Amino acid sequence: MAIPTLTDLTTPQPTLKTAPVQEVFSSIQGEGIYVGKRQVFVRFAHCHLKCAYCDTPMTSPTGQCHVETPPGSGIIEYHNNPLPPETLVDIIQSLLKTAKHHSVSFTGGEPLLYHQFLQSVFPQVQGHCKTYLETSGTQADFLESVLPWTDIIAMDIKLPSATGEAPQFENHARFYAQAKGNPATECFIKLVFNQRTTLAELAEVRGIVTNRQTPIILQPETSLTDRTVSILPSQVFAAENYLTQYFDDVRVIPQTHKMLNVL
Numbered sequence: 001m002a003i004p005t006l007t008d009l010t011t012p013q014p015t016l017k018t019a020p021v022q023e024v025f026s027s028i029q030g031e032g033i034y035v036g037k038r039q040v041f042v043r044f045a046h047c048h049l050k051c052a053y054c055d056t057p058m059t060s061p062t063g064q065c066h067v068e069t070p071p072g073s074g075i076i077e078y079h080n081n082p083l084p085p086e087t088l089v090d091i092i093q094s095l096l097k098t099a100k101h102h103s104v105s106f107t108g109g110e111p112l113l114y115h116q117f118l119q120s121v122f123p124q125v126q127g128h129c130k131t132y133l134e135t136s137g138t139q140a141d142f143l144e145s146v147l148p149w150t151d152i153i154a155m156d157i158k159l160p161s162a163t164g165e166a167p168q169f170e171n172h173a174r175f176y177a178q179a180k181g182n183p184a185t186e187c188f189i190k191l192v193f194n195q196r197t198t199l200a201e202l203a204e205v206r207g208i209v210t211n212r213q214t215p216i217i218l219q220p221e222t223s224l225t226d227r228t229v230s231i232l233p234s235q236v237f238a239a240e241n242y243l244t245q246y247f248d249d250v251r252v253i254p255q256t257h258k259m260l261n262v263l
Contacts, residue, residue: 018082019114020045026071037102044108052164085120103130115142122149140174153187161196188215215249
């Protein structure tokens with residue numbers, strides 16, 4: 001099934017002052033260097049990429065924003081899309097009161113498609129909690145507009161062997177350079193890889209990530225059907241061994257939230 005585009009929306013089209021949000025919920029971060037940390041998640045609708053391994057619906061079943069409250073209850077409140085920033089900030093602040101949270105994760109889809117909307121949201125969230133941007137790492141120009149209010153960037157580098165798409169390496173290089181332009185913003189890299197990933201692709205990562213202290217998270221591709229990882233241990237070690245020659249902090253971390261069966 002083709003991933004919908006913005007023109008497929010049946011709800012009102014987003015503007016500079018609104019954005020389509022699929023869901024907002026409090027849960028446990030399952031990926032990256034902050035795995036296990038409690039976060040509020042804000043999941044935006046739609047993405048400009050169509051990665052083969054993507055397991056995230058691009059809209060909610062109703063087209064509305066689904067808000068789980070209290071966390072883990074399965075009880076859903078519904079808000080009509082697109083949301084104004086004031087409504088989203090109120091929802092976030094309400095969830096932040098339910099427990100101590102490490103940060104607020106803005107994810108998707110691709111949240112930077114709504115960068116002008118985020119310009120209104122990020123400064124208000126920073127007054128209460130850190131902002132954590134989960135992104136495909138391909139939209140450097142969009143990042144520029146929200147970077148001053150972004151505390152943490154979880155940047156994907158899309159390997160063609162895993163995505164099934166054309167390489168994005170030039171866009172990744174521009175994005176990484178933009179992200180590192182703000183010393184106050186922490187940035188780490190996520191690499192979804194599989195048995196088809198080549199050393200040539202990993203060599204591209206060396207050219208993109210110019211600071212060897214940037215953490216690199218190797219994330220074995222997880223099956224969309226049975227949630228298993230189909231990659232040989234020797235292939236995992238080969239990728240890890242190669243990257244540890246060039247980076248100080250390389251870790252292999254699967255998608256742990258799937259093991260916990262939480263959102």
